[in-house]
Amino acid sequence: MAQTGVLILRPYRNEIGRLFQSLKACSHYVQRVLYVDFNCISLFEPDGTVGGTLCRQEMYSVMEMVYKSKAKELEKLDIRFLLESRRSTSSASATCERRTFSHNLDVGLLYTSYQNQINVEMLCNRYGFRNIDSLQFLDDNMYSNAGLTDELLEQDKEVKEYDTVAVKGTFDRIHNGHRLLLSTSCFLAMSKIVVGVSNDFLLVNKTLLELIEPLDLRMKNVTEFIEDIKPGLVKDIVPLCDPAGPTKTDATIDCLVVSDESRNSGQVVNILRKDANLPEVELFSIDLVSNEDVQSSNASKLSSTARRYNDLGVLIRPPKRNSSHSVVYVIGLTGGIASGKSSIAKRLEKLGAQILSADLVGHSVYEPGTEAFNEIIDDFGVGILNKDGFIDRKKLGSIVFDDSLKLQKLNAIVWPAIMKIIKLWIEEISKKGDQVCVIEAALLLEAGWDEVVDEIWVCIIPEVEAIKRLGDRNGLSIDEAKKRLSNQITNKDRVSQANIVLSTQWAPEYTQKQVEKAWEGLHKRIKVSR
Structure with a gap:
């Protein structure tokens, strides 16, 4: 084909x-x-x-x-x-x-x-x-x-021509709704098209915003589409930092293309233009509800959000497939605090995966007699020991929490020690003949443990949900929860390296569907790779 x-x-x-x-x-x-x-x-x-x-x-x-x-x-x-x-x-x-x-x-x-x-x-x-x-x-x-x-x-909608036409939107994962908006704008424009593409500031309330494509890619895709369908147009593709963008100041714009649901924003533009002594723009409104769904209770708007929902549990970038282990397939499962990593790990375990919790491994490297234990005592002194001769993690935490250099020194001891145990565990799983193992690790990326995985699976939830969970689960205040979250890398940073993205934001049944979809796709890839 x-x-x-x-x-x-x-x-x-x-x-x-x-x-x-x-x-x-x-x-x-x-x-x-x-x-x-x-x-x-x-x-x-x-x-x-x-x-x-x-x-x-x-x-x-x-x-x-x-x-x-x-x-x-x-x-x-x-x-x-x-x-x-x-x-x-x-x-x-x-x-x-x-x-x-x-x-x-x-x-x-x-x-x-x-x-x-x-x-x-x-x-x-x-x-x-x-x-x-x-x-x-x-x-x-x-x-x-x-x-x-x-x-x-039978159509009687007037479709005039204008010298300059404007349109604005997120334009994430360009779908038929975007194609209709852009094609209509090009169809109406005789000379020039102005496209405002929403910048990060306007996306903070978007569902699954971490899956929204980077601004430069969205602008590139819009430019490419317009050049394809009407190459003679002058194009002004600009980042949109406020809802009105250039439409409130550009006197040359004659028409603004909007969806029915955003028609009010077009009327606001005309209020702003009037205040700036600019002529009103004509509004050309498009209903983005699918024809076949208009009469049903399940009317669906052509939507980027739906596309992002569909991408949960689906491979979004090719796996790197680590060559150091050919028998077992290793998944690195990571995510922020309270994101639901452990619940997803349990679901994967029920489907047949072997699970290793890096948190539990981390506890073991602090035990007396280990190489890491001795190095920690050498660097931080016996004052961090409790009466039983074990490291008091709270005392140690109070020393390193506000001192980045001391924290780096501790991590330089602990992270390699955990990596050694992870590698030994993968070898054992491989000898047993198990097909898939999962390393559940909050610090997978920061610690460099992703070096040994074939795929990175990231679990995300919105910050507001994480704060709520930390309050309900750990009794933390909003400020305490925000401080915990600020000490992590962002969901966006994690997703930028993810092969699979999952979210526990909604009902458990929806989480289960994502996990099953990811598991099914994983086994198809394993079959191909062998």
Whole structure:
């Protein structure tokens, strides 16, 4: 199956009725990105003119219907409608100019009835295909023309053109809601598009914010999408540090594209513009609820949050697969205080994993007679011993807690000692023939113990939930809990190195589903690696 392709359609009304069936058929040929091109009149008509073509309202309705469809075949494809200005669509030469794309095209898809009508040389030039062998023809007889055309003809939403159009959003893991917002903005804009991409300050209340892509990547993806669908536009892609961003100061902006749920924010923009003696912007509002769900009690908004939920328990970056142990597969399970690591470790144990708690190992290295015990006494003195001759962890803690140099000295003794025990344990598990072992360790990354693991699994919860748990479980005040949390690396730092992310924020049943999903995926990877 090809990674990337283009569906080539004549822009006639009588072609549109079978659009969804055609797109679904494309999912059998294209796995990743599908460009849809309605603009190549001159590929079919030598003079570049033809009657019965789609008007602007109909073209917009096509995009809206496709992006709001809940058809599984369409959801898995990154569909990008190629847009042209009115000036270029009326020009035969412009519609056949070579287009460049962020993804190299592997295949062109078009109907069998086009075979004797298409200008193959012109088509190959436009898309960069070497010859007709790069084309795949869809059998016209398989696709009904019923349904969609009448719906399009009934649309009466005004779709004007503006010189400069603005849109704003998080644009995390670009999905069909984002594609609809960006495509609409490009469709309305004749000259320039201004895109505000939410910066970290605006994301603090986002669910699973640690899984939100970095700002530079989100901005890059937005830029790439716009260049793909309408390359002639001037682009101003800016970090959004406040909700209004450039829309409150840029006098050139004529239109702001918003979702129905954020229409109020657009009205606030106009209040700010009025205060700054700027003309109001027109608001173009889009309902992002999926067409098929509007009548149901389960109406679902096209959402990045849903994508982040789906990524819990799923591999988000390739495992490094440690070469030092080929028999047993080692998972490093880490997370902040009160994040639920232990509960996840117990769930993994029930599924068949061998578990080692680094905390318990840590206690053992402080015992009298161990090498670490002797080094600690040498460095910190016998004053840290209790009456029984054991190290009083509270006394030791009071010495190192507010002295970073002394803490580093203690860690330099304890962490390598724990690592030795971890390595010995992995060897023992390997000899026994067990397939998966899990090292549960709050300090996995800080101590460098991830050196011996194949994958890093990170458990996260929001700070407010961690504070609540520390109060309920440990009796800590809010200030005490915040101080504990401030002494750790952040969830974002952990997730930046994670292969799998899990969260115990919700009901236990949901945690269990995440763990089972992660476990199933792990065993598929183990099978492939062997």
